Amino acid sequence: MNIACYYYNYSMLTLVSLPAEVRQNFQRSGRINASAALPCAIMGNKLGGTDLSGLIRFGISMEKELLQRLDQEIVKRGYPNRSEAIRNLIRNQLVEIDWSRGDEEVAGTITIIYNHHVKGLSDLLLELQHRHHGMIVSVMHVHLEHEHCLEVMVIKGKAAEARDLADRLIGVKGVKHGKLTISSTGAGLK
């Protein structure tokens, strides 16, 4: 059975859910109050079923205006708290860094839109995909309407080769729009 402890993190109220054994420890020590909840996150307990062992709490100093902008985004995007928002910002930056290093193993998607009535275009795109079959994990083809097709390719491989493949596909004459979405294999991201 869990109980909830509250503590203030600067101006933000954060809710931490504690497992029974942690609660009992706090009760035994007579510290079952707001300030006692502060070390919860670094004691290796459970929060919403997620193992929090290894979490480290630290303070960040930033300009008031910057923090206000962050808080506006947190509300707009529905983040549960500042920590989750900042963790996501860091993960996004790490994905960018991985993609900037050519030999990192990455994942992502390439989306292209083209007119399949253009002579030879479908064959050329298919040929390019077959040439890189080792990198293309999956392809979804959607017949958007009479003329236009949309293809989404899930890719996985070395960053430089993945970007090169995206450039080649998007750069094919007749491809009306193309977009590379960079993501991660998940390894290295907590």
Ligand code: NI
């Ligand atoms: Ni089609």
